[in-house]
Amino acid sequence: MSQVPFKVIPAGLRLPGSFFELDNSQANTAQGNQRALIIGQITASGIAAPNVPIISGGTGDANLQGGASSILANMVAAYRLNDSFGEVWYLPIADASGATAATGSIAFTSAPTANGTISLYIAGIVVSVPVTAVQTTAAIATAVAAAINLIPNMPVTASVSTSTVTLTMDNKGLCGNEIDIRLNYYGTTAGEATPAGLALTITAMSGGATNPTLTTALGNLGNMTFDFIASPYTDAASLLAVQQLLNDQTGRWSWQQQLYGHAFYAYAGTFAAQTTLGLAQNNQHQSILGFYGSPTPSWMWAASLCAQAAVSVRADPGVPLQYLPLNGVLAPPNQSQFLPEMRETLLYDGISTFTVEQDGTVQTENIITTYQDNAQGVPDDSYLEIETMYQLMLEIRTLLAMLSSKYARCKLADNGTRPPAGSNLVTPNTIGADIIALYQERTEAGFTQNADAFAAALVCQKNTVNPNRVDILWPGTPVNQMRTFATLVQFRLQ
Numbered sequence: 001m002s003q004v005p006f007k008v009i010p011a012g013l014r015l016p017g018s019f020f021e022l023d024n025s026q027a028n029t030a031q032g033n034q035r036a037l038i039i040g041q042i043t044a045s046g047i048a049a050p051n052v053p054i055i056s057g058g059t060g061d062a063n064l065q066g067g068a069s070s071i072l073a074n075m076v077a078a079y080r081l082n083d084s085f086g087e088v089w090y091l092p093i094a095d096a097s098g099a100t101a102a103t104g105s106i107a108f109t110s111a112p113t114a115n116g117t118i119s120l121y122i123a124g125i126v127v128s129v130p131v132t133a134v135q136t137t138a139a140i141a142t143a144v145a146a147a148i149n150l151i152p153n154m155p156v157t158a159s160v161s162t163s164t165v166t167l168t169m170d171n172k173g174l175c176g177n178e179i180d181i182r183l184n185y186y187g188t189t190a191g192e193a194t195p196a197g198l199a200l201t202i203t204a205m206s207g208g209a210t211n212p213t214l215t216t217a218l219g220n221l222g223n224m225t226f227d228f229i230a231s232p233y234t235d236a237a238s239l240l241a242v243q244q245l246l247n248d249q250t251g252r253w254s255w256q257q258q259l260y261g262h263a264f265y266a267y268a269g270t271f272a273a274q275t276t277l278g279l280a281q282n283n284q285h286q287s288i289l290g291f292y293g294s295p296t297p298s299w300m301w302a303a304s305l306c307a308q309a310a311v312s313v314r315a316d317p318g319v320p321l322q323y324l325p326l327n328g329v330l331a332p333p334n335q336s337q338f339l340p341e342m343r344e345t346l347l348y349d350g351i352s353t354f355t356v357e358q359d360g361t362v363q364t365e366n367i368i369t370t371y372q373d374n375a376q377g378v379p380d381d382s383y384l385e386i387e388t389m390y391q392l393m394l395e396i397r398t399l400l401a402m403l404s405s406k407y408a409r410c411k412l413a414d415n416g417t418r419p420p421a422g423s424n425l426v427t428p429n430t431i432g433a434d435i436i437a438l439y440q441e442r443t444e445a446g447f448t449q450n451a452d453a454f455a456a457a458l459v460c461q462k463n464t465v466n467p468n469r470v471d472i473l474w475p476g477t478p479v480n481q482m483r484t485f486a487t488l489v490q491f492r493l494q
Contacts, residue, residue, distance in 0.1 A: 034313070047064060070155075101171070105167065116196065123297050173212065175233070214238055228264065304326040330360075415428055
């Protein structure tokens with residue numbers, strides 16, 4: 001007769017009474033909390049300690065910790081427009097020592113001849129300023145500057161000299177160079193038009209230099225898991241720092257750490273600039289969404305994309321990350337949007353793509369990794385799809401949960417041994433059978449496929465050098481994503 005496999009209650013217990021022992025080895029169905037991390041610069045008004053991760057208490061807390069006009073606070077606001085529920089942490093970054101802030105200007109050169117409203121967009125934030133025919137250009141400049149400075153999350157500060165408004169980015173570094181300044185984004189159909197007679201000259205933001213170094217901040221993440229990482233920086237040094245954080249050999253995807261994660265970026269640039277950046281990358285743990293001409297800066301795109309990915313992946317990592325709206329992101333004008341043939345090229349050059357709906361909503365099209373070639377320089381699409389990375393992450397964690405729950409304190413014997421019931425003795429074949437059963441469950445749940453082929457190819461054996469170790473070859477196949485319908489319309493004439 002089989003014995004009950006008690007692990008704590010001794011077999012020779014003589015005390016009378018009823019005694020109960022808990023065994024959770026068959027009950028672990030928990031899933032880890034998939035956190036998001038937002039990397040971003042803070043301003044002098046932010047109270048957060050630089051380089052120290054801190055959990056988010058919401059957008060109001062982000063304004064307090066980072067400063068309301070900071071890159072960090074604006075990224076958190078964009079993130080929360082797309083993921084209102086998931087756990088979010090900040091990684092506050094101070095401006096680099098010696099960095100310079102980007103500046104731009106709006107010079108009013110002619111006063112209006114009729115009343116109207118100036119619809120000014122700065123970093124995608126609208127500034128509406130009423131003007132009258134009796135105002136001078138100097139008075140208008142003063143009114144515009146005051147209106148800009150009244151907006152708490154505006155990432156620039158305005159100052160006035162005669163009839164010119166100078167804008168200075170509140171954070172120093174390269175990010176400020178892409179702050180967009182324009183009039184009448186929505187145009188006359190939305191009632192936006194420059195008042196008659198009013199003339200002005202916009203000088204684009206420029207001069208921002210020197211992004212912060214991320215090494216110290218990333219090192220302070222410790223052993224916390226962050227499955228979704230939004231970063232505002234696409235300069236080479238910053239990309240390399242995050243790549244090293246996530247790499248397979250010594251980083252978060254290595255066998256030593258097993259923390260995993262994926263980084264999300266956006267890049268503002270022409271089609272040629274996009275291909276140049278994409279072809280310089282080859283990293284399965286990062287995705288870069290390319291765009292050109294949007295009033296919304298790239299770090300807001302990155303935060304929005306990261307949030308939408310987080311919501312989808314938490315629900316099911318196998319569902320394709322396509323047709324997801326990037327809430328809060330303003331679309332580039334039609335003439336600046338990449339055509340289908342251009343987007344196809346980008347998808348072969350490591351850059352993710354989007355489309356714009358009729359109502360102006362920006363939607364993800366295909367979010368890929370930047371991995372393109374294997375170590376031998378041969379084209380390789382094995383890590384192309386971001387869903388593959390998240391599916392592997394889930395399956396690894398699922399298998400780890402089963403092995404650590406069921407076999408945490410077991411004895412190991414060779415195959416062919418007949419373990420007595422309740423002996424806590426296992427063999428490689430016993431473990432292998434459990435792995436096959438788990439894979440079958442995962443297949444029936446819609447996460448993996450080809451269970452029979454998996455069972456035939458699985459290897460579970462004792463290590464030849466270390467008799468206390470079991471080596472496993474897991475030949476799983478994640479499900480694919482339904483992306484494309486190709487139809488040949490072979491019509492007939494009567």
